[in-house]
Every structure is written in C-alpha cells, then in structure tokens.
Amino acid sequence: MLNLHQISKAFPGVRALRDVSFEVQAGEVHALCGENGAGKSTLLNILTGNLPPDTGRIEFRGKTVQFGGPAEATRLGIAIVYQQLSLVDSLSVAENIFANRQPRNRWGLIRQRALYDQTSSLLTELNIAQIQPDTWVGELSAGQKQMVEIAKALSQKPDLLLLDEPTASLTEREIRTLFELIRQLKTAGKAVVYISHRLSEIFSIADRVSVLKDGTYQGTLPVHETSADELVRRMVGRNVLLERTVSKARPEVVLAVEKLSGQRFSNVSFELHRGEILGLAGLVGAGRTELARAIFGIDGRTSGAVRLHGKPLKIRHPADAIRVGVGYLPEERKVLGLFPEQTVTQNVVVTQPSLTPAGWLDATASAARAESFRQRLDIRTPSVQTAVGTLSGGNQQKVLLARWLLTNPEVLIVDEPTHGIDVGAKADIYALLRQLAAEGKAILLISSELPELLLLADRILVMREGHLTGELPGESATEQQVMQLAMVD
Structure with a gap:
C-alpha cells in the first residue's frame, strides 16, 4: 500500500x-x-x-x-x-x-x-x-x-x-x-x-x-x-525502569478537603499529607478535574471547606491559590496551560516574573531562571528564547512543571501529567514527581492511566459520578480493584 x-x-x-x-x-x-x-x-x-x-x-x-x-x-x-x-x-x-x-x-x-x-x-x-x-x-x-x-x-x-x-x-x-x-x-x-x-x-x-x-x-x-x-x-537508546519506590509520605496533613461540593462533584472529603503522592482515579466524567479546578479557584464551589495546615482557605481565584502555595498543572496543556507563541522563558516566569528595582521586567534575570530549569529538567530546546509551541509534548510538559516549581508550591495538583508523552519523557516526569515528594511537597495526581497510578501513588482515591467510592493502598492495589470502584454501584 x-x-x-x-x-x-x-x-x-x-x-x-x-x-x-x-x-x-x-x-x-x-x-x-x-x-x-x-x-x-x-x-x-x-x-x-x-x-x-x-x-x-x-x-x-x-x-x-x-x-x-x-x-x-x-x-x-x-x-x-x-x-x-x-x-x-x-x-x-x-x-x-x-x-x-x-x-x-x-x-x-x-x-x-x-x-x-x-x-x-x-x-x-x-x-x-x-x-x-x-x-x-x-x-x-x-x-x-x-x-x-x-x-x-x-x-x-x-x-x-x-x-x-x-x-x-x-x-x-x-x-x-x-x-x-x-x-x-x-x-x-x-x-x-x-x-x-x-x-x-x-x-x-x-x-x-x-x-x-x-x-x-x-x-x-x-x-x-x-x-x-x-x-x-x-x-x-536505553532501558527505562518503571517501578515503585519507597513512599516518602509523612504524618503531617498539609491539605484537607471537607465535604466539598461543586460542579459535577459532591460531598468529597480527603486528606493529603506532606511528601505524599495521592492518586485520584475514575472514568472520564467522574468529576476529578472539576474537583481540582474548584480547589485551585478556577471554578466555584457550592459547599464544604478546604484547609491548608488546618487553616481555612478562601480561594476565589487561581491567584489566591498561588499566593498560599497551591499549584495546578491542567489536563490540556496546550489550551489551558501554555502560551504556544511565547518563548520558554515567558512561559516559565509568567507567574513569578523577575523585576528590576524600578518594577520593570528583568529579561536577563528571567532568562537565567528559565535556563536553570532547562538544565535541571533536561528541557530539550535550542534555547530558552524558542517558542514553546515548537517543542515536543514531553518538553512542553516540562516547561509547565518548571513554571510551578518556580512558585515553590506546598501542594501541587497534576492532572494527566503524562498525557500524550513518550515513555522516556514519562520516566523523567515520574522521577521529578518522586523527587518533589521526597522534598516534602504534597502531590495530588489525577490520571486515567491505571499503571501510572499503581506505580506512583501512595494511596488511590476513586471517584464515580462526582462521589468518592473508595480508597486503596497504592502498593497493593490492582487495576481490577480500581475499575470495580470506578464502575460498580
């Protein structure tokens, strides 16, 4: 043919x-x-x-x-x-x-x-x-x-x-x-x-x-x-080992969600600990992304509370979330996360721009910060002045992660972080998420790929039709158990 x-x-x-x-x-x-x-x-x-x-x-x-x-x-x-x-x-x-x-x-x-x-x-x-x-x-x-x-x-x-x-x-x-x-x-x-x-x-x-x-x-x-x-x-060109590592979760509760309700989800409660990767599973339309958007302040909530270190959070806008140390990597990076016509530097520093003493944008300092993340995350780009839309999907995702690392969040919500990404870049992002957990960050991982959740998550929460239907330990959970909670009444 x-x-x-x-x-x-x-x-x-x-x-x-x-x-x-x-x-x-x-x-x-x-x-x-x-x-x-x-x-x-x-x-x-x-x-x-x-x-x-x-x-x-x-x-x-x-x-x-x-x-x-x-x-x-x-x-x-x-x-x-x-x-x-x-x-x-x-x-x-x-x-x-x-x-x-x-x-x-x-x-x-x-x-x-x-x-x-x-x-x-x-x-x-x-x-x-x-x-x-x-x-x-x-x-x-x-x-x-x-x-x-x-x-x-x-x-x-x-x-x-x-x-x-x-x-x-x-x-x-x-x-x-x-x-x-x-x-x-x-x-x-x-x-x-x-x-x-x-x-x-x-x-x-x-x-x-x-x-x-x-x-x-x-x-x-x-x-x-x-x-x-x-x-x-x-x-x-190398063997990529994808296997579970020892949990870095600690007893301290960083984020507590209490009976939260909003668009397409209702009465959701859970705790996220320091150093923990908490998985959130469910079928398409289960309400996982809507829950994340409400926590981050993109969408409103109808009832319930969100607490950071025990203190109630009043997040009405993403800027409020960023200010208190919450970051959100969205599901659709090209539509909701990146500015494809802008450079790598502009995309990385958009939430934390470098300024001169007079308050002007400091292009040299901004480029230096972007360059440091390029090296740290192995972002493959001719330079940090390259338009981010010309990069591969895996490198675009690393740019988006660099943006949130720059804000040094205590809580990082990652929604489908390896969507459309090859196995090599996927392994890099897995290693980065584990490193962040080891540093004490609290990570909420939303993923439709069950092997990914079973590989990374310390615990797995399952949602169906806007409600939490169960919790499974990451180290012993099976795909069959997750799907049963996601599909069966």
Whole structure:
C-alpha cells in the first residue's frame, strides 16, 4: 500500500527525518512509535501533503506520488486523524464531518435533509449512533469529539488511514468501538498507520511496529516477536525502569478537603499529607478535574471547606491559590496551560516574573531562571528564547512543571501529567514527581492511566459520578480493584 524510500526533512536548526524507509502493507495495522520529537508527526505531515520531503520518494499503491497539498492526498485515498482536533465547535456534527463535501442541489445549495441522513447512516455504520448529526460539536465531550473526528476521516473512504494518538480522550467503551472499526478496515484490505505512546495498545491492535529515534529509522518488528522493553530500548537508546519506590509520605496533613461540593462533584472529603503522592482515579466524567479546578479557584464551589495546615482557605481565584502555595498543572496543556507563541522563558516566569528595582521586567534575570530549569529538567530546546509551541509534548510538559516549581508550591495538583508523552519523557516526569515528594511537597495526581497510578501513588482515591467510592493502598492495589470502584454501584 505504502512504500517510503529514504525520506528526509530538515527545519532551521533541526533534522526532523533522516533517510527513513519502511513499507506498510494492505490489510495491516502498522504502528509507529518513538519519543516526542522523533519525527512521527513530521512524517504524517509529509504523507498528507502538508509538508514536502526534502529528499526521498513515496510510493502509494505501487505508483510514485508527489502530493501538491492535503486535498490531493485525500483524493488519492489518504485520511488522517490528528492528535489536535480540527473540528469547529460552532458547526453541527454533520457540517463538520462533510465540511466542503456537503450534498448540494443543482443551484449549489446544501441539501440539509440529505446531509443529516448521510451523517446518520455513517454514524450508525460506525456504531456511534448515540451522537446526533444536528448536535453542535461544542456540546460534545472530548471523547465524542474524537469519535466525530474519526468519522470525518472514515467518511472519505480512505485506503490508508493515519491515526495520531487517537485514544487520548476516549473512554474504554469508545476505545473498543475504535478498535473494532480498525479491524473492519483490515478485513476490507485497507491499511492503518497507528501512532500511540500507549505500548499496550500497540500490542493489542497492531501487526507490525516501526520505531523512530531522533528522526532516524530503528527498524520494523512483527508485534508478536517483540516486547515492550525492546521497543523502549530502540526508542530511547536505553532501558527505562518503571517501578515503585519507597513512599516518602509523612504524618503531617498539609491539605484537607471537607465535604466539598461543586460542579459535577459532591460531598468529597480527603486528606493529603506532606511528601505524599495521592492518586485520584475514575472514568472520564467522574468529576476529578472539576474537583481540582474548584480547589485551585478556577471554578466555584457550592459547599464544604478546604484547609491548608488546618487553616481555612478562601480561594476565589487561581491567584489566591498561588499566593498560599497551591499549584495546578491542567489536563490540556496546550489550551489551558501554555502560551504556544511565547518563548520558554515567558512561559516559565509568567507567574513569578523577575523585576528590576524600578518594577520593570528583568529579561536577563528571567532568562537565567528559565535556563536553570532547562538544565535541571533536561528541557530539550535550542534555547530558552524558542517558542514553546515548537517543542515536543514531553518538553512542553516540562516547561509547565518548571513554571510551578518556580512558585515553590506546598501542594501541587497534576492532572494527566503524562498525557500524550513518550515513555522516556514519562520516566523523567515520574522521577521529578518522586523527587518533589521526597522534598516534602504534597502531590495530588489525577490520571486515567491505571499503571501510572499503581506505580506512583501512595494511596488511590476513586471517584464515580462526582462521589468518592473508595480508597486503596497504592502498593497493593490492582487495576481490577480500581475499575470495580470506578464502575460498580
């Protein structure tokens, strides 16, 4: 189906791809893995006509092709689901799926009834009929939006489907639906290129896996003949050990939440101790993020209290939380955390800018502080004056962590801290969270990845439908126990 011959691509100061060659067969799910910044997204942009390769040749269905742009790649039978959604919230599901391809009458006007019927048939065929064609996309959950994005790609009836981290926002049920769709494409002789940092998904759905490291091809392996350890070694050039460490939790209670209620959660109480990593588990929509936002002062609360060292906190705004020593790393770093067009320095010091005696911004001192964190956290960037939006996901997350470390918080809430991050950067962030706990910081860790919670958390609280349903010791908890508390009444 697809044959890549020595594809190379360079940007100013960066060699994104270097002589990459591999093939994707018809009727195959071909996984592509590598660290953030390994060149995966650049390769996908070349395959969809968004970028031309500097050198190399692409064969698609046996013919050499040169894409003049995304429309030509679509016409030839290539579709993509990007990690960052391309939907318009103010349009309906149907208008998004068939954007610029709506059925029209002889006067060029859109046939609305035909558009909705066509969309309804597609959604039923894809087993996501619970999403209505006339619903505004802005009213959908993150997982539903992702399924609409997938439906949009499949509506083009592609021969080659490219999926970039497609399950990042999906529930377990939606993941099962997606995997069934992928298996149907395989049976029909289509090809799928599947990018994921979740190695368990690669072993579940892929036939073969190709590995990139620093823009170079590291080989293609049949999934049934390799292991997670082998893939990690090829991706990062070293063995990454992810194992539990001794708890650093101390008896002192730093943060106490007492019968707190707010948007999508009710009557939540827990204590967070000095040096503790307290995990918060639950399905998408369980109320975990809403609880964190209320503690940090982004959203209001209807009742209950929050105490720091036994003293009631009146946090009505995030600035109040920062002032008393509470930090919050949000779930969506690109939308809610970072200023992508600003530099690394500006993103790091935004909450604690360096000022001259006269009160002006001290650019030199700010850059020096950012540089110290660049070195401490191994943020891979040409310089601290580089726009943060050009960095890989793992390095963007480190920049966001640097911002909060600069404020020296006593309590740090981290919401999905390794979302969309490769295994090497994930290990770095795990080590950093453990180091912060060892220094006496109190950490509330919200994560949808159960292996992550079982690896890091001293205790695990489980939420379901806005309520706490149980507590488990981190060192002995199992995924089955967590899921039972998250799903069963």
